[in-house]
Amino acid sequence: MAKIHDRVDANSDGATTPARSLDFIRTIVTEDLRTNKWGGRVQTRFPPEPNGYLHIGHAKSICLNFGIAKQFGGMCNLRFDDTNPTAEEEEYVQSIQHDVKWLGWDWEDRLYFASDYFEQMYQWAVELIKKEKAYVCDLRADETSQHRGTLTKQGNDSPYRNRTAAENLDLFERMRKGEFSDGAKTLRAKIDMAHANMNMRDPVMYRILHATHHNTGDKWCIYPMYDWAHGLEDSIEGITHSICTLEFEDHRPLYDWFIDAINEGRGPGSPQGEKVHHPQQIEFARLELTYTVMSKRKLLELVKGKYVNGWDDPRLPTISGLRRRGVPPEAIREFCDRIGVAKFNSTIDVQLLEHCIRDYLNKTAMRVMAVLRPLKVIIDNYPGGQVEELDAINNPEDASMGTRKVPFSQVLYIERDDFREDPPKQFFRLAPGREVRLRYGYFITCKSVVKDPKTGEVTELHCTYDPATRGGDSPDGRKVKATLHWVSASHAVQVEVRLYDHLFSKENPNETPDGGDWKSNLNPNSLDSLIPAYIEPSVASAAPGSRYQFERVGYFCVDLDSTIGKLVFNRIVTLKDTWAKIEKKQG
């Protein structure tokens, strides 16, 4: 038996990447295929509850489920696990579908809702009652909790545990009809109140909720609990591998118990019918990332508390936030591929995500020159009214992206950071008396510095250029240590640039001085808006969503807030900055 060493990646280029060993889930799938456990089928599902926006942690699960299906010739369903009408909304149903699609996955015609299975689930519940495996309990929520016991003390049986099947059938039917108020009764599985696994202490299967459901409206007033519903949903859809996160590990015995309970008495020739499909639940560790939070509750708090500007705030790890920031879906998929799948609770360094983003954008993003913090440069010996159109390469990694023209004239802007009146060691850029190259332009030498007499701030530089260096090459072969980006002052387009940094200033935002709130770790400088910044005219009519590399600065994306004549750019990620590192070390 040959172990599978090659796998096909979901990369857009369709290339087969070299062997990466199989993670433990793919190992299980491979083995199941080998033993023909499921008749050659691989059927997975992504089962979100529509009660919030998806985040990059969900992307891990999405890529896992859809990725495995794709890799092994199976299928993956999108299924909304909508069993709690009090938390769920249509808005989330829409956003989730949008996000999964945007990430590049396709559920084809397999869009399902748990709520579409409610009638079947009800019928199975009736069967369990008949088998005396479920009963209607009149205990209130707090009483149920009292009876449950604790982690170290066993629970006590409900006084309603021994009702007859006939009585339970009647009561359950009346629960459905709406004869009882919210919380008055539940349907519970009759398992073992002394079980060491709390989940097995007669878990609630149905609760009464007189609430309008986004999908079924007012048809139901009893709703199935997760444990009862989830395995049945999987069973109905013929799921082979039901992949979920670690916290469901000790729900697995219950997952199995419910399906086994339905199957008891079923089989070939049985009046009850054939056995129902019994999928295998497999649990993996959810994704955590440094410098951010991933819990739905905390994300919701940040949005509702206006700590950020909505679910798609580019600082959020939500899919919509990443999308708005400009992160390409291909980079997210690559990231999910690289982080692996295991059962250990770990936190991935956000730098890996950033690496994946740079890696993709380096190959695909058009290069452009933009000056974020402008400093005026006047080329004293350049003819006043002259304008030259200089050739610039759109992407040195991809010649097919061609070239463009960039206007050059006497008055330019360069980056403030690219000039130092008193340059420190290893600072290669412009300084008084020093010569540097303007990218695709000319060599220039700084001749004098003009300052604001009051503040001492440098307001403009006077330079000279060497006409022989047009295009950036020196015929005499002399070298310069730096190449600066620039824009022509009279041609540049004024834009807004939003610089984003980590949302939190601590690697682990949950780490607080005792009693402290996690929100005290919010980074006060996570958003810096630069107005005006100047960009070369070639991008004047760029459409929202377009991504560029601003040479020597970083990758940027045209924001949704942009209007005609007023472009807004989001910084997706910086370029690696060696000088910043040196400077930091120098203090």
Added chain:
RNA sequence: UGGCCUGUGGUGCAAUUGGCAGCACGUCUGACUCUGGAUCAGAAGGUUCCAGGUUCGAUUCCUGGCAGGCCAGCCA
């Protein structure tokens, strides 16, 4: 005096099922360069949680510890 799961360089994952512990990100050197980008070459970094045991040989198997995660919703 509960149950289940997990411990491998800084971080995240591997190790052909018992054979000299590898890869990626990060870090540090150097080369090259019209982006201090990209690329290339190289380096540092491990008591594989600990202690016993089995074995010629243990990250892998056994026993016992220790540490961390999850579980007491009519949430998922």
